Structures are given as C-alpha cells and as structure tokens.
Amino acid sequence: MTEKTTAELEKLRGLIDGVDNQLLHLLRKRLDLVAQVGAVKHAAGLPIYAPAREAAMLGKRREEAQAMGVNPQLIEDVLRRLMRESYLSEKDVGFKQIKPDLGQIVIIGGKGQLGRLFAQMFSLSGYRVQILDKDDWQVADSLFAGAGLVLVTVPIGSTCELIRSRLGSLPKDCVLADLTSIKEAPLNAMLDTHSGPVVGLHPMFGPDVGSLAKQVVVVCHGRGQTQYQWLLEQIGIWGARLVEAEAVRHDKAMQLVQAMRHFSSFVYGLNLCREQADIDSLLEFSSPIYRLELAMVGRLFAQDPQLYADIIFAQQGSLEVIADYLDNYREALALLQAGDRQGFISRFNEVASWFGDYAAQFQRESRAMLQSVNDMKTG
Numbered sequence: 334m335t336e337k338t339t340a341e342l343e344k345l346r347g348l349i350d351g352v353d354n355q356l357l358h359l360l361r362k363r364l365d366l367v368a369q370v371g372a373v374k375h376a377a378g379l380p381i382y383a384p385a386r387e388a389a390m391l392g393k394r395r396e397e398a399q400a401m402g403v404n405p406q407l408i409e410d411v412l413r414r415l416m417r418e419s420y421l422s423e424k425d426v427g428f429k430q431i432k433p434d435l436g437q438i439v440i441i442g443g444k445g446q447l448g449r450l451f452a453q454m455f456s457l458s459g460y461r462v463q464i465l466d467k468d469d470w471q472v473a474d475s476l477f478a479g480a481g482l483v484l485v486t487v488p489i490g491s492t493c494e495l496i497r498s499r500l501g502s503l504p505k506d507c508v509l510a511d512l513t514s515i516k517e518a519p520l521n522a523m524l525d526t527h528s529g530p531v532v533g534l535h536p537m538f539g540p541d542v543g544s545l546a547k548q549v550v551v552v553c554h555g556r557g558q559t560q561y562q563w564l565l566e567q568i569g570i571w572g573a574r575l576v577e578a579e580a581v582r583h584d585k586a587m588q589l590v591q592a593m594r595h596f597s598s599f600v601y602g603l604n605l606c607r608e609q610a611d612i613d614s615l616l617e618f619s620s621p622i623y624r625l626e627l628a629m630v631g632r633l634f635a636q637d638p639q640l641y642a643d644i645i646f647a648q649q650g651s652l653e654v655i656a657d658y659l660d661n662y663r664e665a666l667a668l669l670q671a672g673d674r675q676g677f678i679s680r681f682n683e684v685a686s687w688f689g690d691y692a693a694q695f696q697r698e699s700r701a702m703l704q705s706v707n708d709m710k711t712g
C-alpha cells in the first residue's frame with residue numbers, strides 16, 4: 334500500500350468509527366425509549382410484543398430506506414434484531430398478572446429447566462410459585478391445599494403414573510395442566526384423576542429462549558376452559574402464540590417434528606463419531622449450510638440425553654415413522670448403488686413438486702439464515 338492509500342483509508346475509517354459510535358448512542362437512546370414503552374405497557378397490562386405495530390413500523394422504514402437508496406432488507410434485519418432485544422427488556426418490569434386472586438402455583442418438576450423457566454415467568458407475573466421436586470412429596474398435601482394451578486413438568490416416562498398416583502385429591506377448582514411433549518396420554522390421565530379444570534400444554538421451545546415472544550405453545554383442551562382461560566391469556570401476555578390442537582393430531586405431528594427429526598440428528602451425530610470425523614477440518618471446508626446443519630446436530634449433544642430419549646421413546650407410533658424413514662433411505666441408497674442417476678432425479682422431482690410453493694419459500698427463508706451464519710464467521 335502506498336502512503337497515500339494508507340492515509341486515505343485511515344481517514345475514512347476514522348469517519349466510519351465516528352458513525353458507528355453515533356449508531357451506538359442511537360441504540361442506547363432506542364433501548365431507553367423501549368424501556369419506557371415497557372413501563373407504560375406494564376402499567377396498562379399490555380404485552381410488550383405488538384406484531385401490528387412491528388409490521389407497520391417495518392413497512393414504513395422499508396419505504397424510507399428505498400427512497401434513500403438503502404437496501405430495505407438491511408433496515409428490516411437491523412430492526413428485527415433490535416426488537417428481539419426489546420422483548421428481553423420485558424423481564425426488567427415483569428408482566429401483567431391476569432389472575433391476582435389465584436392461590437399459589439405448584440410446579441411439579443420445577444427444578445427441571447423448563448419448570449424453572451415457567452416458575453420464573455409466573456413469578457415475574459406476580460404469582461406465588463412453589464416448586465415440588467422428587468424429594469418433596471412429604472409436603473405435597475399442604476402445597477396442594479392452597480393451589481390454584483398445579484403444573485406437571487416431569488419426564489414423559491413418569492408423567493402419567495405421577496398424575497394417576499399423586500394428584501387424585503387436588504382442590505376441586507384447582508387447574509391441572511402439564512407441559513409434556515406428548516399430549517393424549519397425559520391429558521387422559523389428568524381427566525381421569527382430577528374432576529376440576531384440566532388443560533394440556535406443549536411449549537414448542539427449549540429452556541434457552543431469552544423471551545417467549547413469538548414462541549408457540551400448543552394447547553389441548555381438557556375440561557373447564559372458562560376456569561383456565563386466565564392461564565392461556567397469561568401465556569399470551571408473555572408474547573407466545575397459542576395453537577389449539579386435538580391431542581391425537583398433535584401427537585401424530587410430533588412423531589415427525591420431534592421423534593423422527595431428533596432421531597435422524599442423533600444418527601447423523603453417531604455416524605460422524607463412528608467415522609471419527611475431524612470437526613475442525615469439516616468446519617474449515619464447510620459452506621454456511623453445512624455449518625448450520627452441523628450446529629443443529631451438534632447442539633443436541635450439548636443437552637440432556639434423558640430429554641431426547643424421552644421424546645424419541647415417548648410414542649410407539651414414532652417407531653413406524655422412523656422405520657419408514659429407514660426404508661426410504663434404503664431405497665434411495667439402492668439407486669445410488671445401482672448408479673441410477675435418472676432414478677434419483679425422478680424421485681427428486683417427485684419430492685420437489687410435493688413441496689410445491691414451500692420449496693421456494695424455504696429457499697428464501699434459509700437464505701437469510703445462511704447469511705447470518707456467514708456473518709458470524711470470524712476467520
């Protein structure tokens with residue numbers, strides 16, 4: 334580099350540093366304003382997450398960006414990231430309490446990660462929360478006596494038995510709910526055991542989400558909805574979207590969404606391990622999509638094997654779904670072994686037309702994800 338080039342670059346870089354510093358001050362200012370919005374909303378009992386306001390704001394900013402010769406997607410990306418930060422600030426002020434006259438909330442399995450998250454959310458909403466863990470059964474009766482909600486969040490394998498053997502004498506008006514990732518059997522166990530209001534819930538997220546904004550919670554109605562409507566509204570205040578489903582339909586969907594998916598990730602990991610793959614060099618050669626895939630597989634093994642065993646072993650039906658997967662794998666492998674390129678292409682087209690418009694939609698969505706994976710590279 335010539336001296337002139339060096340001097341020019343240094344000058345421009347100094348100006349960029351200045352702009353970035355101004356951005357930082359603007360971010361600080363925005364965070365403060367959002368905190369004020371949070372306080373006003375909290376006082377009025379409104380959820381922080383306001384999708385209509387977000388859509389209107391993004392629309393306006395995109396138009397303004399276009400007019401200024403800035404890529405509209407750039408401002409949208411930046412604002413979406415900022416809005417995520419806004420949801421986190423909600424924890425500082427807490428949440429509106431939908432049912433102040435409820436007795437205490439007893440969370441069975443409240444020391445588990447998901448139990449802890451729900452305990453925190455209820456506490457931030459002003460409820461009195463009691464945790465009942467494995468070794469606390471001697472105090473169960475006194476906890477249940479004043480309970481307005483008993484929430485079961487123990488491993489799937491022990492959920493039904495625990496409900497049937499331990500929850501037969503809850504107060505009549507107490508809401509009984511569970512967070513298990515299958516719904517039919519626990520819901521039936523709750524309905525058989527407790528004569529009061531019953532609802533099955535399945536949070537479709539792990540305990541590491543920073544905020545419940547935009548997360549999905551599946552709701553399977555049991556009985557006495559008017560008596561547990563407050564709970565659904567409370568979860569809505571936390572920003573989650575409630576999706577109602579029949580328990581049987583939910584469980585069927587989970588065979589593909591959870592059991593088959595996690596199982597194939599498990600086998601993928603098992604295979605890398607047995608092949609003694611060198612992760613460092615795989616990453617070195619990897620494109621963003623491979624890195625993303627490896628991250629999705631690898632994150633499994635940072636978590637509790639019991640949890641994944643629970644999910645995969647929960648339903649007999651998952652076995653058939655997974656066996657079908659193996660059949661399809663074998664069939665596709667046979668094409669490869671036979672060098673049947675045309676056969677592969679025709680299966681490919683069959684699947685592509687089955688995906689239909691979703692294929693293009695998924696390509697668009699994944700493009701943004703892949704770009705952020707690429708952005709995160711440091712080397």
Ligand SMILES: C=C(O[C@@H]1C=C(C(=O)O)C=C[C@H]1O)C(=O)O
Pocket residue numbers: 367370371381382383384386387415416419420
């Ligand atoms: C700050 C607000 O709350 C949330 C955060 C927003 C933001 O960061 O701009 C926008 C809408 C809401 O989801 C608001 O409603 O204005």
